[in-house]
Amino acid sequence: MKYSVSVNKEKCIGDAICTALCSNWYMDANGKAQFRKKIINDKEYAENKEAEDSCPIGIIKIMMLE
DSSP states (O other): OEEEEEEOGGGOOOOOHHHHHOTTEEEOTTSOEEESOSEEEHHHHHHHHHHHHHOTTOOEEEEEOO
16 A cells, blocks of 8 residues: 655644654755655555654545555
8 A cells, every 4th residue: 555645745744753753754955754655565655654643733635555
């Protein structure tokens, strides 16, 4: 299974919880969350899902691809 990762960078508050929980996430030069890989697989899903669930303002989204 493949999944697409997205983030609303304009609303990011820069708390970096996602980066602490998942290696796919980092803070860009403007202090906003950014993903390393837009398309992830089953092995990467759990870690990215934890980042999505932990985001205090809910701007990380993971969608299953068909």
